[in-house]
Amino acid sequence: MKILIAATPLTGHVNPLMAIGRLLASRGDDVVVTTDPLFAEKVERAGLRFAPCDDFGSASYLEPDLPPGPERWTHEFERRFIAPMPAQAARLRALIAQEAPDVIVAGSLFLGVLPLLLDRRPRPPIAVVNVSFLFLDRPDGAPIGLGLPPAHDAAERARYALLKARMDAAFVNPVRAHADRRLAELGLPPLPASLTQSIVVLPEIFLQPGVPDFEYDFGSLPKTLRFVGLLPSGQTAVQLPEWWLTRDRTKRVVLVTQGTLANADFGELVEPTLAALADRDDLLLVATTGGRPLSSLKAPLPANARVGTFLPFETILPEIDLLVTNGGYGSVSQALAAGVPIVVAGLTEDKAEVAARIGWSGVGINLATNAPSVAALREGIDRALSDPGFAQRAEAMADAFAARNAAQTILTQVNALAA
Helix, strand or coil: CEEEEECCCCHHHHHHHHHHHHHHHHCCCEEEEEECHHHHHHHHHCCCEEEECCCCCHHHCCCCCCCCCHHHHHHHHHHHHHCCHHHHHHHHHHHHHHHCCCEEEEECCCCCHHHHHHCCCCCCCEEEECCCCCCCCCCCCCCCCCCCCCCCCHHHHHHHHHHHHHHHHHHHHHHHHHHHHHHHHCCCCCCCCCHHHHHHHCCCEEEEEECHHHCCCCCCCCCCEEEEECCCCCCCCCCCCHHHHCCCCCCEEEEEECCCCCCCCCCCCHHHHHHHCCCCCCEEEEEECCCCCHHHCCCCCCCCEEEECCCCHHHHHHHCCEEEECCCHHHHHHHHHCCCCEEECCCCCCHHHHHHHHHHHCCEEECCCCCCCHHHHHHHHHHHHHCHHHHHHHHHHHHHHHCCCHHHHHHHHHHHHHC
16 A cells, blocks of 8 residues: 655654654555655655655744734744645645555645645545644634633633634634635635634544543534544654663652743743752652753753753653643653653643643643743642642543554554545
């Protein structure tokens, strides 16, 4: 079978798609990955064929100097994801003609698949793999993006309706209109719903990493939706550092990360966490810079702390006692699959929604800020470590992950599409 994989050129988007590519290749499928040439070496090192798609825009996209909120999100969606859509669609059409794939597997924000899904011309079936929380329109009327838990009563639903009207005006409607204009330029009909809802319902299959236990009750789910559990991590080139192998195993371990995207300023989370736990001799504090140089950390490293540019999460998380994170969906999912409770502080991108689910599900503490104080971090971490309820609920979430075989589900769904 021949599979074409299309990935948005961001590390947190490419890695899950490459893991699926390795899974398919391991059973003998011919896998071609298209993304920005910046990732060519990484793709080929994984043993997959590479086909460049070098008019993305998002690879060289610069974060706007705007606070988290509708204006920033609109700017990000229009320039990072919608602007490259026509070029991505053209590249996919060219690769379909050249490679004749049996199935296309695309990341959820590789919007170049939308023109193909709305076009009447023949094409291979398309599976979309989400790289974030389930962003369906909510039955309680809450807007997506603000990190609001499920409404408890009519008064709260009424308040959510007002907030949604404002969010629709500031973000949802402008983004949908911008996408519709791009589609119209290609001679295609408009989206059938909001952009996020359309991404879920238009493809033949929508694969959602994670488990229903971490998601709100959306009522009747789209027939295209499949929860898969934890995506396969695949091979990793990151070695365990010597200090991890020789650490004092009587000490509990706290891991802090700002991921690979929202890590331009470690003063938001990593450095305050180092300061908050600097005097805790009973803890080992582990930090990662998400690929940035270690010199990017400006604060002094406490005696009880160790740091690495990258760390093999799939190896170390089962031995971690607490994750402190800004809410990247991938690392949060990995932590929950390992039964690790979480303290989260993040509002950019999709992080307010991920953080809200952490607090709502009881697996951790949501500090509901993008730049927590040292005092707030110290209090939240102390509470998360001392209250066994958080670890118990994280373990229950791990059981839910363990009940799903992501590799088997993905292979089964791809086979069904090819048939």
